[in-house]
Amino acid sequence: MPDHADGYPTALGASTPETITLLGADLAGDIMGKVGFGELAFWLAAQRRPTTGETRVFEAVLAALADHGFTPTAIVTRLTYLSAPDSVQGALAAGLLGGGSRFLGVTEDSARFLHRHLPDPLPADDTAWDTLARDVLRAQGGARIPGLGHHLHKDGDPRTPRLMRIAAEEGLFGPHLSLFAAIGRVHPRLLGKTLPLNGAGACGAALADLGLPLELLRGFALLARTAGLIGQLAEELHRPVANEIFLSVDLNHRPVPPGGPGGSYG
Structure with missing residues (x-):
């Protein structure tokens, strides 16, 4: 021992x-x-205590990730509160447990992806960053790029340029954001379509450029979302919708045979 x-x-x-x-x-x-x-x-x-600029970028990330409306994390928080109004901690925990590869976890996934592809030495200018980005995309072979694409903001996620601008203003536009921006510039020609750089990916790149541990980046997304979930519960107290969500499913279910289309899962 x-x-x-x-x-x-x-x-x-x-x-x-x-x-x-x-x-x-x-x-x-x-x-x-x-x-x-x-x-x-x-x-x-x-x-270590952050500089004023680091605090500004960090808090911009928290604001960007705090709440996105009726996402699965918000819905499950409201439904858990409906079921157990005596357990606020349970409702918050239920929402946070949904932070994964599709919601919230993209922040960490993007940062890890970008960090894994940073060379030593780093590219010297935008032309070199674009060359690196093309190599990264080709190496993916069509696989998903964390931080690229959004289910709603097809023409651009408004959080991304704002966060990049804040980081640049504070002299904190580092290598992760540089590679992320380069991927945004070069991917249309390689992929044959234009996808937005989403805010969660930009947040991951910004947090990585602040030197925060990659292993903790999802934790910061969850920290931000906790504030949003508290807001969801506060609204549920005054304008409840959880029971309607529950009933919309319960009263509109459609009985089918057990298992898959043939009657079994096999």
């Missing part, structure tokens, strides 16, 4: 009978009322 005679090391929160410290600072005196939540979330994950 490991020897913990020297205690369990942590640079995060710690308490004594008189004080509470967080990240080496006095929580009550140095953080509360002085550090915004977005800045603190970055600080906790990166173990």
